[in-house]
Amino acid sequence: MDDFLAARSQMALSLGFHIIFACIGMVMPFFMATSHYRYLKTGEKEYLQLTKAWSKGVAIFFVVGAVSGTMLSFELGLLWPKFMEHAGPIFGMPFSLEGTAFFIEAIALGLFLYGWNKFNKWLHWFTGVIVGISGLASGILVVAANAWMNSPAGFDYINGEYLNIDPIAAMFNEAWFTQALHMILAAFAATGFAVAGVHAGLLLKKTKVSFHKKALRIALSFGAVAALLQPISGDISAKDIAQRQPAKLAAMEAFFVTEKGAPLLIGGIPDEETQTVNYALHIPKALSFLAFGDFEAEVKGLDQFPKEDHPPVAITHYAFQVMVGIGGLLMLLALLFFISRWKKPLWEDKKWFLRLFLLATPLGFIALEAGWIVTEVGRQPWIIYGIMRTRDALTPMPGIQYSFYLFTAVYLSLSVVVLFLLSRQIKALETSTD
Template sequence: MELDPLIISRLQFAFVISFHAIFPAFTIGLASYLALLYGLYYKTRNKAWERLAEFWTKVFAVVFGMGVVSGIVMSFQFGTNWSNFAQATANFIGPMLSYEVLTAFFLEAGFLGVLLFGRGRVSPGMHLFAAIMVAVGTFISTFWILATNSWMHTPAGFEVQDGTFFVTSWLEAIFNPSFPYRFMHMGLASFLAGGFVVAGVSAWFLLRGHEIEANRKALSMSLWLLLIAAPAQAVVGDFHGINTLEHQPAKLAAIEAIWDTESSVPLALFAIPDQENQTNHYEISIPKLGSLILTHDPNGEIKGLSEWPKDEQPPVWFTFFGFRIMVGLGFLMIAFAVAGLILRRGGRIYTHRYFLQGLRLMSVAPFIALLAGWIVTETGRAPWLVYGLMTQAEGLTPSLSGGMALFTLLGYIVVYAVVFISGVYYLTRVIRKGMADEQSGVDEIHRPMRPMSAADASFDDNTAPARS
């Protein structure tokens, strides 16, 4: 059986970017949290803030390193597997990736060195400045990468001459129609990832009675963040959906498995899409809700996938179920954020064991939602690399064989497995060690949970003492 280099190359890029994406998403949110922690310590000189900052800096460094290692090969794939695409779009994508390295990566890496090794060697103000610069660097990096990817979805500010894309307006190309919504969506996703990881780890420490004061502070802060970010993500997602309806209607039709153009479209809660026969099986839907959500009009019209040839339709299974996984987890995140607000009364967020155990499990939810959302975004663009202008087949390297693509894919899987296992092993050791006092050698990890005192509860949200 002959191996298809297009399918294998798509699998390879999907594997590499899926593996890589979870690390920047986490570090973007965590970097801002670190800047806040160092700022609070600089202002108050409270040792609890310092211990939190030092602990999460170690976690950040490990995850940042894993992100660098996993991401360094992605740009090489443009040349090895997608050389036609790289050559055609080099006038735009080449400078954009260079700007990301020059303005963001160097900034992050340089000041991360000050953050990790500058304590006691630079002034507290300079140490805080380094933390802020690392946080700024993560958002600058996100800006360039998402502007580049968004241009592939909603290309603007260019002209095509002899199959090559030339930029006619950098402002239009960078700030293309989908970029603002995708940038906000990714930023909030990163805050949710960082917030739920901090909440989950803090909950685990509280269950084990480790560093009570510091971890209560961390849990309280993260839950306030989640209470804002989780609902805000739903609002931004709604605006993003309206933008997608305007600029990528085929993707939206695939997300909702809508086959025929119609008004008053129902919202399919569940269905088994049958792309071959252009229909759904076992559909459970709510009348008119699809049109209401997608167009803000219960009688709004949605264009169906039958309007496009089958070879230009996205793979409906991936987009349909990926979207529902992402949205379902999003509502679950909102539920936990609201539950945290309710449990603040009497300080129960620090002692309610079921809630704390739930937060531990929820620490992985943002990453699953992130990957599901990325699958929706990228498969929903299929079969296009540059939407409506260059297909995936046209962008593939002409001389690439299926065997060559399979060999590199297997190599990536092996290498990334080693990186992931090693990184997670070391990260687990860092977390298990916690915020142990290195000078005195005291490790409080196994100290049992004690009842909360009034002094413990009198920070941030001024909660009443908890009942054990």
């Protein structure tokens, strides 16, 4: 494994690990606060039990997200020093603000966890809300930094120098809103369906039925709404990418030849040598409409870009298809959930209904990972789109593969610890009595 592949593999592993735990840690506090609010309004002890159970999960994911996020910060400087040398002064502001949001989240979480029966009950509830808001702000700020890599702004690039730096313009670049919106909805959908899946599995075992029904409804209320809004966000993102990163759009769709009235491809196996896509379903003119709102609009293919600027087509296309396919499936499940809320008797008592959501437990996170592959791999070969190539940002230090092996071991160890702690929490819910 050469140093460049090792460095990219290490960042892929780190981001792939961190994004799951960061998203759960960002979303779960809202579930916790909702359950806590219902306890304060109704006095039902099951909501109190649920709040305390979920707060333990929030604490676990906060700690793991903090550890993996800190490691990522070090990796940026270790692996990509040229990138940090030039980019740091430009997009450092969102990272600095993210640190502030992180500290607020940590303080609020500590107050919530140790504030039972010590604060005014509504002040205590509000500290839980602050955990969610600060976590959400932290996620948005990190995504703003990533969006800057896709849509560089806030500086002038003249003769290889970065001049007239404006950190505010860099943070609020053209891509930050669309990426942040898409990411937030993805986090809520993935976490909502995952948490609901856990409680659906426990409902199938007929343990604490009323308790787990309450949990299922709260989690799916958030996850289902996000899943139904996600296609709107995806459409906004696709139109934005078509304008700013047409090569990425071409890779996502495995679109090799520029064409007016371009068809949308569903599935298919791209062949980059022959520039064809086999076994795909073609929907006439649909890509032109989705990208530009015009059935006859011209969509640029990869033939319009130098070969050295082509993103890896196959992996980008497959990841995009996985993301969209799972997104569509979760949208159908969201509709099923809302229909079930109108029916009497509710489908929540039906095994087939619970099994569907149990099977859907990992799907949101698979789509989340696929979406980040599209974002990151689809930007290649650029680390700063159109300005700095990823290879040019690589550290000259040799032996990066050993760093990759070390970080892999650390992340695997963290995964084992998290799975152990979560299994204990789930077992406690399963074996406890009403």
